Amino acid sequence: xxxxxxxxxxxLGPGLLxxxxxxxxxxxxxxxxxxxxxxxxxxxxxxxxxENFQRAIDPLYLSIFLKxxxxxxxxxxxxxxxxxxxxxxxxxxxxNRQTALLVLAMLPFWSNYLIRTYAWxxxxxxxGLINTGLRDLGWIAEPLPLLYNEFAIITGLVYNYLPFVILxxxxxxSRLNPEILEASEDLGAPSWKTFLRVTLPLTMPGxxxxxxxxxxxxxxNFITPDLLGGGNLLMVGxxxxxxxxxxxxxPFGATLSFxxxxxxxxxxFTQAILVRRAQGDAPEKEEAxx
Amino acid sequence: xxxxxxxxPTRLWLAAHLRLVYVFLYVPIGVLMVLSFNxxxxxxxxxxxxxxxxxxxxxxxxxxxxxxxxxxxxxISTILATLIGSLLAIGMEYRRRxxxxxxxxxxxxxxxxxxLAIALLSFFTLLEVTLGLHSIILSHVVFNIAFVCAVVRTxxxxxxxxxxxASIDLGATEITTxxxxxxxxxxxxxxxGAMLSFxxxxxEFIIAYFTAGAGQSSTTLPMQIYSMIRFxxxxxxxxxxxxxxxxxxTLVIAAQRINKESxxx
Amino acid sequence: xxxxxxxxxxxxVGTAAIAVSVTTAQAEEKxxxxxxxxxxxxxxxxxxxxxxxxxxxxxxxxxxxxxMGKVVAxxxxxxxxxxxxxxxxxxxxxxxxxAELDHxxxxxxxxxxxxxxxxxxxxxxxVSVPYAWGTTGxxxxxxxxxxxxxxxxxxxEPKADLKGKITMLSTDRWLMAAAFLAQGKSVNSTDExxxxxxxxxxxxAKKNLLSYDDTTFYSKLVSGExxxxxxxxxxxxxxxxxxxxxxxxxxxxxSDLWVDTMVVxxxxxxxxxxxxFLDFVLxxxxxxxxxxxxxxxxxNKAAMEALxxxxxxxxxxxxxxxxxxxxxxxxRDLGAGQKAFSKTVTEILASN
Numbered sequence: 001x002x003x004x005x006x007x008x009x010x011x012l013g014p015g016l017l018x019x020x021x022x023x024x025x026x027x028x029x030x031x032x033x034x035x036x037x038x039x040x041x042x043x044x045x046x047x048x049x050x051e052n053f054q055r056a057i058d059p060l061y062l063s064i065f066l067k068x069x070x071x072x073x074x075x076x077x078x079x080x081x082x083x084x085x086x087x088x089x090x091x092x093x094x095x096n097r098q099t100a101l102l103v104l105a106m107l108p109f110w111s112n113y114l115i116r117t118y119a120w121x122x123x124x125x126x127x128g129l130i131n132t133g134l135r136d137l138g139w140i141a142e143p144l145p146l147l148y149n150e151f152a153i154i155t156g157l158v159y160n161y162l163p164f165v166i167l168x169x170x171x172x173x174s175r176l177n178p179e180i181l182e183a184s185e186d187l188g189a190p191s192w193k194t195f196l197r198v199t200l201p202l203t204m205p206g207x208x209x210x211x212x213x214x215x216x217x218x219x220x221n222f223i224t225p226d227l228l229g230g231g232n233l234l235m236v237g238x239x240x241x242x243x244x245x246x247x248x249x250x251p252f253g254a255t256l257s258f259x260x261x262x263x264x265x266x267x268x269f270t271q272a273i274l275v276r277r278a279q280g281d282a283p284e285k286e287e288a289x290x
Numbered sequence: 291x292x293x294x295x296x297x298x299p300t301r302l303w304l305a306a307h308l309r310l311v312y313v314f315l316y317v318p319i320g321v322l323m324v325l326s327f328n329x330x331x332x333x334x335x336x337x338x339x340x341x342x343x344x345x346x347x348x349x350x351x352x353x354x355x356x357x358x359x360x361x362x363x364x365x366i367s368t369i370l371a372t373l374i375g376s377l378l379a380i381g382m383e384y385r386r387r388x389x390x391x392x393x394x395x396x397x398x399x400x401x402x403x404x405x406l407a408i409a410l411l412s413f414f415t416l417l418e419v420t421l422g423l424h425s426i427i428l429s430h431v432v433f434n435i436a437f438v439c440a441v442v443r444t445x446x447x448x449x450x451x452x453x454x455x456a457s458i459d460l461g462a463t464e465i466t467t468x469x470x471x472x473x474x475x476x477x478x479x480x481x482x483g484a485m486l487s488f489x490x491x492x493x494e495f496i497i498a499y500f501t502a503g504a505g506q507s508s509t510t511l512p513m514q515i516y517s518m519i520r521f522x523x524x525x526x527x528x529x530x531x532x533x534x535x536x537x538x539x540t541l542v543i544a545a546q547r548i549n550k551e552s553x554x555x
Numbered sequence: 556x557x558x559x560x561x562x563x564x565x566x567x568v569g570t571a572a573i574a575v576s577v578t579t580a581q582a583e584e585k586x587x588x589x590x591x592x593x594x595x596x597x598x599x600x601x602x603x604x605x606x607x608x609x610x611x612x613x614x615x616x617x618x619x620x621x622x623m624g625k626v627v628a629x630x631x632x633x634x635x636x637x638x639x640x641x642x643x644x645x646x647x648x649x650x651x652x653x654a655e656l657d658h659x660x661x662x663x664x665x666x667x668x669x670x671x672x673x674x675x676x677x678x679x680x681x682v683s684v685p686y687a688w689g690t691t692g693x694x695x696x697x698x699x700x701x702x703x704x705x706x707x708x709x710x711x712e713p714k715a716d717l718k719g720k721i722t723m724l725s726t727d728r729w730l731m732a733a734a735f736l737a738q739g740k741s742v743n744s745t746d747e748x749x750x751x752x753x754x755x756x757x758x759x760a761k762k763n764l765l766s767y768d769d770t771t772f773y774s775k776l777v778s779g780e781x782x783x784x785x786x787x788x789x790x791x792x793x794x795x796x797x798x799x800x801x802x803x804x805x806x807x808x809x810s811d812l813w814v815d816t817m818v819v820x821x822x823x824x825x826x827x828x829x830x831x832f833l834d835f836v837l838x839x840x841x842x843x844x845x846x847x848x849x850x851x852x853x854x855n856k857a858a859m860e861a862l863x864x865x866x867x868x869x870x871x872x873x874x875x876x877x878x879x880x881x882x883x884x885x886x887r888d889l890g891a892g893q894k895a896f897s898k899t900v901t902e903i904l905a906s907n
Contacts, residue, residue, distance in 0.1 A: 007464060011381030014374045015435055019394055022432045026409035027401060029416075040890045041649035043627055060898075064905050082311055089308040092301070098478075100546045102485065104312065107538050108319045109489045111531035112515050114523065115325075119318035121334050121771070122325070127778050129321070148766040159318070162311070163489070167482040172444045174478050191300060205444040212440065216399045230766020231725040234905045240402045245620035246727055247897035248627070248646070250408070257405045264400045265393055272392065330797060334771060335778045337797070352592070352613070404624075411628040421633065500625055504587045504633030505612040514592065517615030519770050521593030521849055522793065 034255040042248030052255035061239065061256065065263070068235040071150060072218035075157040079165045079214050080207065082158070087169035087206075091176075102170060105163045113160065117227045120156055121147065124228070148230030156224040161217050165210035172206020173199075208275045212268060219264075236260055319535060326528035343525040347533075350526060355506060356514040357530065363423055363498070363510060364491040367430035372484040374431070375438025379479075380472060382439070383446035384454075398436040406432065407500035414501065421503035426510065429501045430491045437490065438483035445479035585610040586635035586828045589622055594638060594686075594815075595836075596844045603835050609828045619643050626652055631820035635829040641676045641814040642728065644683045645888040653682045653818040660830040663837035670877040671854040674814060675885050683816040684833050687789070687851040690810040690875065690883055691729055694791035695783035696776055698800045707737035707806045710785055711760040718763045720782040722775060725767035727900045728886055729811070730757065733785060736808045742884050745892025750899045758906045767904075776801055787813070788872040792850035795870055803872045805883075812883040814854075846873055852880075 034052050037045040090101045108116070123129050124146040131143040146152060176199065184194040200207075222237035240260070243253035329338035347353060382391065398406070410429050414421060449472075457467040495512040502508040515527055588600070592615050600611040616622035619640050626634065631652050639647070647653045658664055664684065677683045693704050700717065704710065710733065713721055724730055732742040734753035744750070765781050773794035775781035784791075786803070794801040817836065819829040835841065842858030845851050850870055853859060854877070867874040889896050 008381060008385060011377045011384070015378030015381075015439070016391075016394075018374060018431060018435060019398070022410065022413075022428055023398055023401075023406070024394065026413035027397075027405065029412055030405055030409040038894065039650070041646040041888060042623070043650055055894075055898075058898075060902060060905065064901075067905075082314070085304055085307045086311040089304040092304065097546065099481065100542050101308075102482065103542050104539075105315060106485050106489050107535060107542070108315050110492055110534055110538060111319065111322060112512060112527060113493050113495075114512075114515055114519070115322055115527055115531060116318055118334055118523070118771075119321040119325070122321050123318065125334070125778070126780050159314070162315070164486055166311075167486055168441055168444060171441050171479040171482045172447075175445050175448070175475075202448065205447040209440045209444050212396075212399065213437070220400075220402045226725075226767075227770075230722075230764070230768065231904060232761070232764070232766060232907075234901070237402060238904075239901060241404050242727075242897065242901070244404045244408060245618075245624045247893055248620075248623065249894065249897065252894070254405070257402050260402070261397065261400050265396060268396050268400075269392070332774045332777060332797065334774045335797075408624065408628050411625065415629050415632065421629070499616075499621060500628065504589065504614045506614070507612075509615060513617075514615060516617035517592040519617060520591045 030250075030254050031258055033251045034258055036251050038249045038251050042250075044250060052252050055252060056255045056259055064234050064239055065236055065260070067233065068219050068237075071153055071233070071235065072157070072215050075154050075161070075218050076211050076215045078154065079158045079162050080211060083162055083165035083169055083210060084207070087166045087173055090166070090170055091173040098170075098174070102167065105166050109160070109163060113223060116160070117156060117223065120152070120159070120228060124152055124155070147228065148232055150229070150233065152228040152230075153225055153233060153235075156228040157214070157218045157221065160224070161214040164213045164217070168210030168213060169203065169206040172203040172209075176202055204275050208271060212271070216264065322528050323532040323535070326525050326532045328525045328528075331522045331524045343529045346524070347526045347529045352506065352509070353511070353514055353526060353530060356509050356511045359423055359507070359509060360492055360511040363426050363430060364488050367427045367434055367491050368484055368488040370427070371431045371434030371438050371487045372480060375435040375483060375487075376442050376476065376480050378435065379439045379442035379446060380476070383443055383449065384451060395436055395439055398433040399440075403494075403496040407497045410497065411500040421501060422508045423503075425501045425503070426498045426508065429497050430494060433497075434487035434490060437486050438480075441483040441486060442476050442479040445476045449475055583610055584608070584825060584828055585612065586823070586825050586832060587612045587614055587633060588636040588638075588832065589614040589616050589634050590638040591616065593849065596841070596848070599836075599841065603832060606835065607828075607831050609825075609831060611832060623647070626820065631822040633822075634820050635823040635825055636832055637818050637820060638686060638815060639818060640886075641674070641683075641816060642886045642888045644816050644818055645676045647818060648677070648682050649888070652821050654821045654823060654826055654829075655681055656684070656819065656833070657826075657830060660827060661834045661837065663834045666837050666839055666842065666855050666857040668854050668856045668859075668877040670881045673881065676814075676887055677816075683818045684837065685814045685816050685854040686836065687845055687853050688812060688814040688880060689788040689852050689872070690805050690812060690880065691724070691732065691785070691787050692791075692803060692805040692810050693783055694773070694776060694786035694794060694801060694803050696779070696798070696800050697802050699779070699782040703802070704783060704804060705807050707733055707808050709806070710783065711737055711756055713763050713783070717782055719765055720780075721764055721784065722766050722768040722772050722781050723760070723764055723785040724769050724772075724787075725904065726769050727897060729785070730767075730900065730903070731896070732811050732886070733757075734760075736806070736810070739808065742811045743887045743889065745889055745896050747895065750895060754899050754903055757903045761903070761906060773797075773801075788875070789849065789851035792870045792872065796850070799869075805875075810883045812880050812885045814885070815851075 033044055035048055037047045037049050039045045090098055093101055126143040130146060134140045180198060181194055184198050185191065219235060220237040221235060222241045225233050225235045225238055240253055240256050243249050243256060326343060327339050327341065328336055329340040414425055419425060453471055454467060457471055458464065493512060495516055498510050499513050502513065515523060586609060588611060590613065600613060603609065603611050614634065622637060622639060623643050626637065627650065671685050672679055674685065693710055695704055697703065710721060723733065731753055734756045735742050735744055735749065737756065738752055740749045768775065772781065772784040772786055773790055776784055776794045777797045788803055791803040817833055819826055823829050837855060839855065839857035839861060842853045842855030843861050845853045846859065846862050847866065850873065852873055852875060
């Protein structure tokens with residue numbers, strides 16, 4: 001018993017300590033701000049109030065949340081359709097090439113977010129490479145509206161976070177035991193059935209983790225909506241950033257963040273429970289051992 | 291191997307899909323590289339060929355020192371976060387802790403960067419901590435832990451803990467058991483987590499800006515680049531990114547060659 | 556797992572070593588200056604050190620808002636001199652984060668235009684020294700826009716052929732200023748009816764925009780993607796430098812006067828050295844670098860008089876006189892009106 005206590009402490013201790021010290025305490029300070037008033041020139045007046053919460057329940061902020069959730073959700077779906085087969089293909093490559101393929105997928109992202117975004121502007125704008133290319137080929141007469149809209153934002157988000165989804169899914173797929181798949185095929189199951197009944201459920205943890213990565217990173221992003229969306233669409237990340245920095249209204253910024261985190265936690269919990277349940281159905285003996 | 295047993299349309303489709311994904315990932319990088327030879331300083335308009343930005347880059351001490359700082363921050367925070375995050379993942383999956391812990395682990399991903407940034411700076415100021423690269427590292431580890439832990443946990447979801455118990459029962463020490471049984475099982479996840487956290491850290495701006503000390507010695511590359519927006523992000527940055535891409539690319543391919551030779555040879 | 560332990564130990568030692576290396580180098584007289592990259596000559600700090608023996612280090616910020624947030628949360632610790640725009644000076648002063656200037660230690664303030672002493676956000680320049688100033692107006696392609704624009708309404712209710720070929724600034728104060736000026740209101744208004752009217756006008760205007768753009772609008776003019784953009788005069792000059800058909804105009808309803816300034820933080824432990832730095836920047840030859848290289852006007856009379864007239868011919872807005880500038884309304888901190896103001900801006904940006 002004491003040995004297993006010690007083991008728990010060694011495994012969980014460093015992480016919990018780090019998060020308690022550099023996440024929980026600092027953020028608790030900021031969340032206390034949400035019960036105080038903005039100072040006339042920014043900063044905080046320590047007068048207790050619920051005003052910030054009253055301001056936050058305005059339908060304006062809810063509609064921004066819903067719209068950005070829709071965009072982040074679309075980006076997540078698109079990324080999954082691109083990432084899953086890619087991760088699957090990487091996991092089928094000879095073992096000594098897999099790491100190289102993964103590094104090659106991450107490599108473009110060791111440059112800088114801003115100049116990658118500029119590169120997309122060069123590609124997508126009305127006089128950009130794609131439009132002039134298509135025009136020279138005679139495929140289009142008028143330039144396509146590729147930039148400064150939802151399409152551009154989603155493209156930018158998918159592009160920047162796709163490798164994260166690939167990594168998460170790969171981490172799950174590469175753990176698949178080929179014998180299970182062979183057994184299923186040897187029993188005469190067609191390959192799509194094997195995929196739906198065996199592969200997909202077993203790789204759900206990776207799909208779930210990857211989805212969470214791209215969804216939370218997207219909804220909090222504010223550079224892509226500004227540059228590729230042309231500021232025509234606001235994401236949750238934009239309004240929180242603006243409240244803290246542009247309006248210098250920390251109490252209200254803290255309140256909005258507080259509510260955002262609450263909603264996201266609820267969503268993630270639901271998702272985690274659903275994944276666990278889906279896994280419970282999988283042909284694996286995990287529950288028996290737990 | 292089963293790999294080339296027969297003609298398999300699924301396999302062909304997968305291979306084609308993978309190639310297309312890489313094209314998608316590298317097309318903007320190609321544009322970015324071409325722009326590094328752009329004559330004028332405009333970030334998005336081509337105006338003629340020139341090598342001058344590579345020369346300017348070599349003389350730009352601010353960018354070079356920022357690049358060095360970025361690598362220091364990314365490498366150290368990745369190592370720390372990979373270590374701590376992996377242990378945490380094992381602990382979480384072995385113990386199957388309750389909801390509270392899960393919530394704390396999701397939090398660093400969900401909390402908007404600007405909130406964490408202001409929270410950490412207020413906290414460090416309260417404790418009168420001297421700011422510098424070390425405070426950026428401490429802060430980057432916070433969100434990196436969450437990402438590493440999430441990736442490593444995907445490998446442990448279906449892990450058969452009875453093997454672990456059996457090994458202990460048979461008298462193996464916990465450390466041996468960890469090295470022989472758990473580590474091989476999670477290793478691809480650990481590598482994936484490390485790559486993820488390095489990538490996040492290299493490109494992170496807001497938290498780094500707020501937790502950095504004042505001055506050149508703790509300016510990272512994203513901070514330097516964003517400060518250039520007002521008077522024009524010059525193609526020097528593209529030149530720098532192109533060099534980073536080419537060097538890393540060459541290293542990956544070279545490592546691949548060596549690896550192959552040692553396997554086949 | 557001893558390798559693991561050694562590894563962890565190495566990490567901690569490494570982090571500690573960096574911490575130490577950062578804290579030790581603080582023996583001599585040293586100041587830290589935060590500025591946008593490229594807003595000073597690259598060798599300015601070296602020259603300053605050569606002349607005064609004071610070590611000066613450069614920190615960078617991307618926006619006023621970011622340096623402001625950092626100084627408020629960190630109490631300005633570590634910084635001695637900040638470059639920020641005028642409304643932020645006012646807020647920093649009210650928050651007690653900037654130091655009062657000792658004019659006797661900044662003799663080169665005599666180089667400033669007398670008008671610079673009358674800036675409303677800091678009358679008598681008690682806490683700030685102006686570095687550069689200018690207006691906000693319309694920057695357009697003469698060959699693509701005819702007749703030439705003269706009014707803010709040309710931007711807000713464009714002719715049919717300009718629809719979808721226009722960008723506006725989305726930074727809150729300037730976005731709203733365009734509508735306020737068009738409607739004959741103060742750029743500092745937080746009156747409910749004024750906000751409502753400006754909001755309606757800007758939401759209607761949004762449908763005709765190519766995009767909001769605060770950073771690359773001049774590139775869009777050069778590439779022809781946009782024909783007319785809402786711009787700061789200095790930035791419009793970057794477009795003019797690439798294409799002579801690009802022109803700048805202050806609409807007939809007027810503009811705002813924006814001023815980029817230098818302040819000394821209250822937290823500075825080396826205020827005398829910081830004053831010396833301000834004095835050094837105010838030297839005529841240092842001031843002259845700004846219009847000659849980044850094409851912004853400076854309030855430094857001696858510097859502007861030394862300017863090459865050919866530059867003013869090529870970039871006419873460099874010739875706007877201090878009197879013309881002072882006749883524009885200045886942006887002030889909005890104080891308690893900020894809450895209503897920023898909600899209006901959010902409503903505009905979130906509308907479709």
